[in-house]
Amino acid sequence: MGYLKQHPDKDGYFGEFGGAFLPPQLESQFADINRAYLTLGRSADFLNELRYIRKHYQGRPTPVYYAHNLSREAGAHIYLKREDLNHTGAHKLNHCMAEALLAKHMGKTKLIAETGAGQHGVALATAAAYFGMACEIHMGEIDIAKESPNVTRMKLLGAEVVPVSFGGRSLKEAVDSAFESYLGQADTALFAIGSVVGPHPFPLMVRDFQSVIGTEAREQFIEMVGELPDQVGACVGGGSNAMGLFSAFLDDEGVGLNGIEPLGRGTALGEHSATMTFGKPGMIHGFKCLLLSDDDGNPAPVHSIASGLDYPGVGPEHSFLKTEGKVSYHAISDDETLAAFYKLSRLEGIIPALESAHAVAWAIKHGQANPGQTILINLSGRGDKDIDYVTETFGFEAKA
Ligand SMILES: *Cc1c(COP(=O)(O)O)cnc(C)c1O
Numbered sequence: 001m002g003y004l005k006q007h008p009d010k011d012g013y014f015g016e017f018g019g020a021f022l023p024p025q026l027e028s029q030f031a032d033i034n035r036a037y038l039t040l041g042r043s044a045d046f047l048n049e050l051r052y053i054r055k056h057y058q059g060r061p062t063p064v065y066y067a068h069n070l071s072r073e074a075g076a077h078i079y080l081k082r083e084d085l086n087h088t089g090a091h092k093l094n095h096c097m098a099e100a101l102l103a104k105h106m107g108k109t110k111l112i113a114e115t116g117a118g119q120h121g122v123a124l125a126t127a128a129a130y131f132g133m134a135c136e137i138h139m140g141e142i143d144i145a146k147e148s149p150n151v152t153r154m155k156l157l158g159a160e161v162v163p164v165s166f167g168g169r170s171l172k173e174a175v176d177s178a179f180e181s182y183l184g185q186a187d188t189a190l191f192a193i194g195s196v197v198g199p200h201p202f203p204l205m206v207r208d209f210q211s212v213i214g215t216e217a218r219e220q221f222i223e224m225v226g227e228l229p230d231q232v233g234a235c236v237g238g239g240s241n242a243m244g245l246f247s248a249f250l251d252d253e254g255v256g257l258n259g260i261e262p263l264g265r266g267t268a269l270g271e272h273s274a275t276m277t278f279g280k281p282g283m284i285h286g287f288k289c290l291l292l293s294d295d296d297g298n299p300a301p302v303h304s305i306a307s308g309l310d311y312p313g314v315g316p317e318h319s320f321l322k323t324e325g326k327v328s329y330h331a332i333s334d335d336e337t338l339a340a341f342y343k344l345s346r347l348e349g350i351i352p353a354l355e356s357a358h359a360v361a362w363a364i365k366h367g368q369a370n371p372g373q374t375i376l377i378n379l380s381g382r383g384d385k386d387i388d389y390v391t392e393t394f395g396f397e398a399k400a
Contacts, residue, residue, distance in 0.1 A: 003250040004211075007317065012200020012287075015323065018316035020199035021286045029186045032106070034201040040105040041098075041205070053097050054212065057130065058087045064220040064376070069347040070360075076367025078360075079229065080350070080379040081217040083241065090353065090381030091241040092123035095209035096192065100127035102205075103190035110134040110189035112182045114174035116143055116237070117308035117355070118150025119381060120194030125159035127192075135159040136189075138178040140170040143307050150385055168301050171311050175285050195238025196315035199286035203316050210244025213378060218248040221376055231366060233258040234378035235358040236276065236329070237308050239315035241380040246327065256328065259318060260362040262304035263331035269294070273302040275314040276322050276329035284313040290322065305334040306354035308381075335399075336361040341383065341390065342398040353381035354390070 012018045020030055040046055054060040062082045071078045083091040100111060111128050114137070115121030121137040128135035137159050144151055144163055154161050162181070167173040182191040193202040196210075221229055232249050234242035236259040249255045264272035272278070275290050282291030284299050292300040292312040299312040321327040337354060340361035345351045352360055359377045367375060383390075 004247060007320070008200065008204055012204060014203075014317045014320035016281065017288045017319040018200060018203060019288055021283060022199055023183070025183065026186060030199055030201070033190070036102060036106050037201050037205050041102050046101065046105065050098055050101060053101070058093055058097065059085065060212065061216040061220070062086050064217055064224060066224065067348050070344060070364070071367070073347065074364045074367035075371040077372070077374045078363050078367060079221060079224070079374065079376045081213060081245065081376065083213060083378060083380050084350070084352065084356070084382035088119075088123050088126050089384065090119045090123065091210065091213060091244060091378070092120050092194065093126060094212055094244065095206045095240060096120070096123040096127040097130070098209040099190065099192040099205075100124070100131050100133065103133065103192070104131050106190065108133070108188060108190045110136065110185065111192050112136045112178055112185070112189050113192045113194055114138045114171065114178040115194060116171035116174070116310065117306065117385065118143065118147040118154065119308055119385070121159065121161070122150050122153045122157070124192050125154045125157035128159065129157050136162060136181065138162045138164055138174045138181065140164045140168070140174050142169045143171070143174075146307060146389055147385055171307070172299055179285070195240040196243045196317060197238040197285065197287065197289070197311075197313060203287070206240050207243040207247060207317065210240050211247040213241065213244035214246065214248030217245060217376060217378070225374060228252055228255050229376040230373040231256040231258060231375045233260055233359050233362055233375060235309060235355050235380060236261045236314060236318060237311055237355060239318040241378050243315060243317060245378045250326070257326065258362065258366075259327055259329045260358045261329060261331050262306060262309045262337070262358060263333040264303040264305070265334055270301045271303055272331065273304045273310045273312070274331040275312065276318065277331045279314070281319070287316055289313045289316045290319040305337055306358065308353070308355040309358065330362050332358045332361045336365070338390070338394060339398045340364060350379070351383035351387065352379055353383045354386045356380045357383070
């Protein structure tokens with residue numbers, strides 16, 4: 001039996017990680033979502049409608065592109081899975097359209113979510129518009145200031161954006177705030193989690209909805225190159241784009257899987273968001289995972305130049321894959337990320353999201369150390385949302 005069929009178990013555990021630790025008033029709601037996903041969500045009608053949406057609305061399949069100039073410079077063969085070309089400019093629409101479709105099948109009329117960089121909020125607001133549903137998005141004030149084009153987009157799409165002004169005013173607090181609001185309206189709304197995190201069944205469901213990335217990319221890569229890649233890599237915030245890509249390769253013995261996480265400004269707690277490198281088992285937002293925590297076990301403050309990656313927890317499946325040694329995790333700094341952001345823009349005419357630039361930076365580094373290898377990277381999103389922040393803060397070129 002293949003890996004995907006064996007994990008998670010029926011209670012949503014990947015080894016010791018995962019599960020569903022819910023307030024009593026939400027237990028039956030999550031049981032409903034689980035039941036709906038395992039029946040409706042895997043029915044032929046559901047999958048046919050999803051296939052139609054992906055092809056005619058999202059513009060899938062997205063291409064795999066051989067980054068010829070970047071490859072020449074790195075001394076290895078770097079291929080990019082172009083999720084930046086997915087409608088709304090990132091991979092998140094893959095699971096948002098599916099979550100909204102599930103909500104529709106369940107008779108819900110509203111979608112609620114948190115957002116970090118704003119990409120999940122935009123994707124969910126897009127899905128809500130497509131299905132004619134109401135949409136409420138919670139977002140930290142720091143992220144609102146940094147990612148204002150996405151705030152404008154969400155409002156244009158008809159979503160209500162709720163600013164979150166407590167604590168670190170970022171992704172973690174946005175999740176708390178969205179959860180709180182959902183508690184009061186769980187009968188009519190679906191809480192559409194933005195990554196492979198949260199209580200069961202979300203890590204399973206979001207992985208399955210994102211697996212289209214890996215399924216397409218594996219086939220496209222074999223068609224282009226004639227064999228499997230030596231290495232596969234993706235950035236890890238919560239871990240959805242990475243799980244989507246990895247899912248197709250987990251039974252391929254010879255393929256190295258690599259998750260790339262943010263080292264931010266350095267190794268001190270609070271300066272990075274490198275959960276896999278520095279985290280310990282803990283609990284956040286209703287599930288067990290590796291966690292960056294303070295001395296009391298509470299989630300620690302985190303930093304990354306990429307808003308979509310600054311979360312103190314990580315998906316339970318990544319926590320499991322790391323402890324099992326099936327995936328290698330690497331931490332890439334803000335500076336290395338910026339250098340890759342400029343480099344991909346100049347060399348290939350592709351401006352990557354700062355999140356995705358972490359994976360590109362790792363590919364360059366790995367390629368330089370392992371000349372001639374083939375490396376398939378998920379370019380999870382486009383960088384339009386980041387250009388004002390980057391150029392106003394750092395200018396138009398990498399520092400020497
Ligand atoms: C949100 C986001 C990420 C991080 O989320 P994952 O769940 O780890 O994939 C990465 N890249 C982009 C472009 C994003 O918008």
